Amino acid sequence: MAKATFERGYNALKEQIDAPIASFLSSCVHCGMCAEACLFYAETGDPRYTPIRKLEPLRKVWKQEYTLLGKLTSLLGIGKLTDGELAEWKEYVYDSCTLCGRCSLVCPVGNDLVYMIRKTREGLAAAGHAPEGQIEASKRAIKTGSPMGVTLHALNAQIKHVEANTGLSVPLDVQDANYMVLLSSMEIVNFPEYLEAIAKIMHQAGESWTLCSDAFEATNSGIQIGSSDIARELVSRVVNNAEKLNVKVVISPECGHAYSAIRWEGPNLIGRAYKFKVQHILEVLDEFRAANKLKTEGFEESRLTFHDPCQLVRRGGVVQQPRNLLNMVSKNFVEMEEHGIDNWCCGGGGGQSAIEEAEELRTKAFNRKKTQLDQLGVETLVTACANCRIVMEEGLEAYQMDIPIVGLTEMLVEHLVEEGGK
Amino acid sequence: MEANYTELLAWARGPGFEIALAIFTFGIILRLLEILMLGRKKDYFVARESRFGGGFRTMFSRFFVSGKTLQRSWFIIVVGYAFHLGLFVVLFLFTPHIILIQSSLGLNWPGLPSTLVNTVTIVTLLAMLALLFNRLTHKVTRYLSTLQDYFVWLVVFLPLLTGYMAYNHMGLSYQLMLALHILSVELLMVVFPFTKLMHTFTTFTSRWYTGASAAQRGVNI
Numbered sequence: 001m002a003k004a005t006f007e008r009g010y011n012a013l014k015e016q017i018d019a020p021i022a023s024f025l026s027s028c029v030h031c032g033m034c035a036e037a038c039l040f041y042a043e044t045g046d047p048r049y050t051p052i053r054k055l056e057p058l059r060k061v062w063k064q065e066y067t068l069l070g071k072l073t074s075l076l077g078i079g080k081l082t083d084g085e086l087a088e089w090k091e092y093v094y095d096s097c098t099l100c101g102r103c104s105l106v107c108p109v110g111n112d113l114v115y116m117i118r119k120t121r122e123g124l125a126a127a128g129h130a131p132e133g134q135i136e137a138s139k140r141a142i143k144t145g146s147p148m149g150v151t152l153h154a155l156n157a158q159i160k161h162v163e164a165n166t167g168l169s170v171p172l173d174v175q176d177a178n179y180m181v182l183l184s185s186m187e188i189v190n191f192p193e194y195l196e197a198i199a200k201i202m203h204q205a206g207e208s209w210t211l212c213s214d215a216f217e218a219t220n221s222g223i224q225i226g227s228s229d230i231a232r233e234l235v236s237r238v239v240n241n242a243e244k245l246n247v248k249v250v251i252s253p254e255c256g257h258a259y260s261a262i263r264w265e266g267p268n269l270i271g272r273a274y275k276f277k278v279q280h281i282l283e284v285l286d287e288f289r290a291a292n293k294l295k296t297e298g299f300e301e302s303r304l305t306f307h308d309p310c311q312l313v314r315r316g317g318v319v320q321q322p323r324n325l326l327n328m329v330s331k332n333f334v335e336m337e338e339h340g341i342d343n344w345c346c347g348g349g350g351g352q353s354a355i356e357e358a359e360e361l362r363t364k365a366f367n368r369k370k371t372q373l374d375q376l377g378v379e380t381l382v383t384a385c386a387n388c389r390i391v392m393e394e395g396l397e398a399y400q401m402d403i404p405i406v407g408l409t410e411m412l413v414e415h416l417v418e419e420g421g422k
Numbered sequence: 423m424e425a426n427y428t429e430l431l432a433w434a435r436g437p438g439f440e441i442a443l444a445i446f447t448f449g450i451i452l453r454l455l456e457i458l459m460l461g462r463k464k465d466y467f468v469a470r471e472s473r474f475g476g477g478f479r480t481m482f483s484r485f486f487v488s489g490k491t492l493q494r495s496w497f498i499i500v501v502g503y504a505f506h507l508g509l510f511v512v513l514f515l516f517t518p519h520i521i522l523i524q525s526s527l528g529l530n531w532p533g534l535p536s537t538l539v540n541t542v543t544i545v546t547l548l549a550m551l552a553l554l555f556n557r558l559t560h561k562v563t564r565y566l567s568t569l570q571d572y573f574v575w576l577v578v579f580l581p582l583l584t585g586y587m588a589y590n591h592m593g594l595s596y597q598l599m600l601a602l603h604i605l606s607v608e609l610l611m612v613v614f615p616f617t618k619l620m621h622t623f624t625t626f627t628s629r630w631y632t633g634a635s636a637a638q639r640g641v642n643i
Contacts, residue, residue, distance in 0.1 A: 109484075
C-alpha cells in the first residue's frame, strides 16, 4: 500500500465516479426520506446521520471534477474538499453506516445511496482516515489471511476436533471436489458448530467437498474498509486456489459481507468471470432440500424468528431460501414486521463492529432489533451471519435480554436424519 | 398606463423566451452528456436477472410507496405528490399553455377547464408552502437544506404565483403580471439545468441504474 495522503484520497474519489453516481447526485432534492430508512438516524434522531449527507465528500469531488458549473465555481475556490472534512467524515461513512442499503430502497428519485457510500470509503481509506480497527483488521488479513489473525494451525486443530466428534473426515486441499467451503474467522473462533454442520450435511447429501489450506477465509476486510487493492488481493487468493483445485462451486459461509465480496464485487475487482460458481451456504442447502438431499426430522419447540443479514437479502437476493429451510424444522416460525429486503440491520455490519470507538452507537442502534424482537416475543433468534450473530449477542447482553441466537445451518443439522454416520 | 409594459411583454415573449429556451435546451443536453458520458464499468459476475427488466421496472415502481415507509414519511409523500401532480396539471393541461406548446412544437392535446386549473393552482401553491414549512422546521430537511434548495423553491413558486395572479387579474396590471409570469418562467428555465431541478430527468436514469443493479442481484425493488 502506498502512503495515505489527501491527494490519494481525492484521486480515489475521483476515480470512483461513474454515470450512476453522477445521475444520483444530480437527482437528490433533499427530501430527507433516506434519514427515516437509516438505522442510525432512526435510533438517535441525529440529522448528521442522514445517508445523503454522508456523501458530501463524494458530491464535492463530482461537482468540481465533472460539472461545468462546479469547475467554474472551484476556480473561485468555492466548494473545495479539504483533508479536515475527509477526516471528519469517518464518523459518517464508517461509524454510522453498516452498508446495510435500506436507504437505497426508499429514495424517491431512486438513488442507490449505499453504492455511493461504499465508493466514498475508497477515498477516506486512501487518505488515511479509515477507522483504526478496520486498518488493523485489513493488515492482519493481508498478512495472515484472516482479519482476526486466525492461522491454519487453528483451523487444523478445529478440523481434528470435528473429525473426532463426528467420525467423518474433513477434506483439505482435495482436487476436483464439487464444493469448496469457505469459513469466516468468526466461525473458526466462536462458532465451531458450523464446520461440524457442514461435514454432516455434505456426508448426508453424498457430495464431495473440500477446505483449502491457502484460502479458507471468506471475509474481505478490503471491501469493508474501502480499499480495492486489498479487496482484490484477498479475492484473488480464493479465486486462484479454487481454480487450482478445480472445484465446481465455492460456498460462502454464514456471513453477509463475505457473500457480497466474493459473489458480486470479486469478479469486477479481478476483471474477469470465475471458472467456478459462487453460492451462499443457504442457497446450497435450499438446493439440497429441493433435490431431497437434505433430510430432517422433528421440529424446534421454541417460537423463533429469522434475522435477515442485509447483504443476503437487500444486496444479495437470498430471501426465500432461509424461509424454506426454517419451515423444514419449525412450525413456530414468525416474521418480524419488517423482514426480507426490508429488514433492519443488526447495527454492526460493513466492518462497523470492528470500530471500537463506535460501540456506544452500535448498542444504541441495536434498540431497533430489540424493539422488533419485543414485538414478537420469540424464544429463539435464528440468523445466517456470524457477524450479525456476535453483534446481536452483544446487543442482547447490553439490553439484558435472554434470547439464544442460533445459526440456521447448525439448527438444521440438529434435525438431520441420522444414517449411521456416527 | 398599460401601454408602458407592451415592450417588456414583447421582449419576454420574443427574445427573452428564445434565450431562455436555448439555455434550457443546451443546458439539459450538456448536463445529461456530463452524466452519461462517464459510463459505467462492465460487470463480470454472473447475474441472476438482466439489467434491462429491473431498470425498467424500478423507473415505475418507485412511484409507489407503501407500508412502513409511507407511515414514516407520509407528509413529504402526500404533499410532495400534491405538488408534483398539481404542477403537472397547471403546466400541461392549462389551455393557453397547450396553445403555446402547439405553436412551437406542433403537438396538441385537450386541456382542462380553466376554473379547474385555477383551483389546482391554489392547491399546488399551498402544497409548496407546506413543503417550505416542512423544510424549515423538520430537523433533517432543515439540516440538509442549502441556499440552492430555497432558491429553487422560489423560482418554481414565482411562475405559479404570477400565473395565478395574472389569470385572476390580481395585483398589478394584467399586461405587467403576464410579463412577470413569462419572465419568471424564463428564470426557471435558465436555472433548471444547473440545479436539482434536473431530477425531472435524472430521476429516471437514477432509478434505472438502481433497479438494474438490484435485478442483477436478484432483488426485486
